[in-house]
Amino acid sequence: MSKAPEAIGAAPATSTAITGRGVQSVDRALGILEVLARIGEAGVTEIAAELGVHKSTAFRPVATLEAHRLVEQTVDRGRYRLGVGILRLAGATTARLDLVQEARPICRKLASDTGETVNVAVLSESSALYLDRVAGSSALQPHNWVGQHIPLHATSNGKVLLSGLDDARLDRVLGKLATYTPRTITKRGPLRAELERVREQGYAVAVDELEVGLTAVAAPIRNVHGDVVASMSVSGPSFRLTPERFDEVVTLVTEAAIEVSHRLGWGHR
Amino acid sequence: MSKAPEAIGAAPATSTAITGRGVQSVDRALGILEVLARIGEAGVTEIAAELGVHKSTAFRPVATLEAHRLVEQTVDRGRYRLGVGILRLAGATTARLDLVQEARPICRKLASDTGETVNVAVLSESSALYLDRVAGSSALQPHNWVGQHIPLHATSNGKVLLSGLDDARLDRVLGKLATYTPRTITKRGPLRAELERVREQGYAVAVDELEVGLTAVAAPIRNVHGDVVASMSVSGPSFRLTPERFDEVVTLVTEAAIEVSHRLGWGHR
DNA sequence: AGACTGCGTTTCGTCGAGCGCAACGGAATG
DNA sequence: CATTCCGTTGCGCTCGACGAAACGCAGTCT
Numbered sequence A, B: 001m002s003k004a005p006e007a008i009g010a011a012p013a014t015s016t017a018i019t020g021r022g023v024q025s026v027d028r029a030l031g032i033l034e035v036l037a038r039i040g041e042a043g044v045t046e047i048a049a050e051l052g053v054h055k056s057t058a059f060r061p062v063a064t065l066e067a068h069r070l071v072e073q074t075v076d077r078g079r080y081r082l083g084v085g086i087l088r089l090a091g092a093t094t095a096r097l098d099l100v101q102e103a104r105p106i107c108r109k110l111a112s113d114t115g116e117t118v119n120v121a122v123l124s125e126s127s128a129l130y131l132d133r134v135a136g137s138s139a140l141q142p143h144n145w146v147g148q149h150i151p152l153h154a155t156s157n158g159k160v161l162l163s164g165l166d167d168a169r170l171d172r173v174l175g176k177l178a179t180y181t182p183r184t185i186t187k188r189g190p191l192r193a194e195l196e197r198v199r200e201q202g203y204a205v206a207v208d209e210l211e212v213g214l215t216a217v218a219a220p221i222r223n224v225h226g227d228v229v230a231s232m233s234v235s236g237p238s239f240r241l242t243p244e245r246f247d248e249v250v251t252l253v254t255e256a257a258i259e260v261s262h263r264l265g266w267g268h269r
Numbered sequence C: 001a002g003a004c005t006g007c008g009t010t011t012c013g014t015c016g017a018g019c020g021c022a023a024c025g026g027a028a029t030g
Numbered sequence D: 001c002a003t004t005c006c007g008t009t010g011c012g013c014t015c016g017a018c019g020a021a022a023c024g025c026a027g028t029c030t
Helices: A012-016 A024-039 A044-051 A055-067 A084-096 A099-114 A156-163 A167-173 A188-201 A243-263 B024-039 B044-051 B055-067 B084-096 B098-114 B156-163 B167-173 B188-201 B243-263
Strands: A071-073 A080-082 A117-124 A127-134 A204-207 A214-222 A228-237 B071-073 B080-082 B117-124 B127-134 B204-207 B214-222 B228-237
Touching (some): A024 A080, A024 B024, A055 A071, A055 B024, A080 B084, A099 A117, A099 A228, A127 A156, A156 A188, A167 B098, B024 B080, B098 B117, B098 B243, B127 B156
Antiparallel strands (some): A071 A080, A117 A228, B117 B228, B204 B214, B214 B228
16 A cells, blocks of 8 residues: 555545554554564564564664663564553553443343343352442342342352353352252262353353242453453343243353453454 | 743742653653553543643653553543553563563462462562462452562561661661551561561561551562562461461472572572 | 533544564574 | 564654644633
């Protein structure tokens, strides 16, 4: 796109260009950061080739990025990689990013789409701690559990949170598996099998396990490292959340959880 | 400056910006990121004032940054803040840092063995910069500290990092010793004594010095030359990390730190 | 209700900043 | 010792970034 003296008169054709793309050289500099994020370590020549520009065109933005500590040179051979300045910026970012705040609008939509109650929970002191709740449209609603500690092995949220732990931590977190209903999982073996299933399919279900007549479906919320940091669930009376509706609800709740995860920096794009 | 005839002699009001040489517009764009990191949330006009440039000169870099998700608009009022793109870059950064890469599995094991949170920090610009964090099993996570600046004199990690400096560098790094709790060390003399103790025993402890109720134990990570390049800590509530547990925790954290040091090439005979 | 103020955003003409080129210095490699 | 490949730098030309001003919109004052 160096020189294109073509078609000045063709106004409508150029409408495909995204309006207000911004500053070209900044765009390139950010492209450099993304290249380094993808490749990990690269020389100026390599970066230039990746962007399709001249060496010097790549070098000077890199020098500027280096002055701001966003990239740094490796000792061996003048190669570049992302620097600690990025981490400093990330610190300021996470300070502003609150899980509840980011999740809330998505919870609202999920509650609206399903008509059921949506909960967000994190792991805390050997139990699930409910951080937020958005009530569904129906009059018949579960209790408000915000701020309460809920058993891990008898809820969909709990299962999702447990599925993110390794065996050692699982053992420490799990105490006695209390019985709440005849369908509560009270043996370690079956619970481990259930958690493995949760990991595989990416969501958890609990039907009449904490309370007879109560059904819930939950999916994991992940941070930038991919760790499970929270869980989002849709819950309602079992006569409304029937197995026939599971497919639909599972899709909605997993998509919502993925969306929140993206807002926390997980995944690409 | 279009008009302004012969204004060459006039001193340009470049304000306090850290001018990195190279590409001007990139420099400004990165300045915008730093402004947002400092202020947290700002409008275009505010950013422009901060940089000492015209509104539109600030707006377009912002638009470019937004296109790369490095900044995002808040719903209310078109204000801007740092975006999730920063987090993705940060994830890529830590993934490529040798130290984090080598330390992570050991951190996981340490977190699992102690049940507490493990942090890895390096010295950066007169403060401790947290590179990685593995949450303990009782994941009561008030904030994610990764990327944050932490005072050096009031934390176990900070003391370890300071203990690796000679007197000249110590003076350069230490500013005013802020008071956070009644137990914070705020005088140079006692701090030097404390650092000497850290050097002798090979670990540092901080009880209620940064925050009442917060206790941490840290040990040094060394590179090939034996220099202290990072610090690894175990931290948790003071009621769980009692003095009776210090012996056990100190052993675990020092062994873990030594293991990481070995992986970085330290101590091979 | 109407004028006003302040915001983010857009347009436009000008000019200097950033681009491509080519040359430089240094370090591996044969 | 010649060669090759790298990051880095000086230079002239050109295009892209800048500043000024106008615009649409919201909230606010009178």
